[in-house]
């Protein structure tokens with residue numbers, strides 16, 4: 001069984017705020033602040049540590065969403081976050097993208113925030129794909145990209161990014177809460 005929830009932050013985090021975060025991400029990538037050993041471009045910057053209102057609001061929205069998902073407040077050990085900027089050109093074989101977010105001794109709750117989707121893409125295919133019973137089992141669930149919303153799920157759930165069909169860039173912010 002797969003359990004995930006969406007949380008809509010469009011009242012607090014505006015279009016303008018999202019555009020500024022996209023600009024921040026572009027600058028990081030231009031400065032080479034991304035992992036060279038993983039598919040392009042995942043920032044090696046903990047974006048929630050950027051001291052502007054945009055990023056602080058986004059961090060708080062993640063924490064709120066995670067607590068709402070658990071229906072309780074929990075002691076947080078760490079929160080990690082990064083941005084991911086991708087397009088069709090940089091897309092590799094999608095089979096290599098399946099992954100989990102597991103950290104020894106800690107429970108992980110994960111989130112994906114849909115910051116900006118390429119114009120004209122099919123949002124129902126460009127969100128996050130889940131393999132609720134593992135990659136081998138095959139019964140995958142493709143969840144839509146909902147701009148301005150967090151999708152929250154257990155870090156142990158196998159997942160991969162949705163399908164890229166445009167050379168315009170797709171921007172998401174991902175976060176893990178360890179409890």
Ligand SMILES: [Fe+2]
Nearest residue numbers: 099101159174
């Ligand atoms: Fe992930």
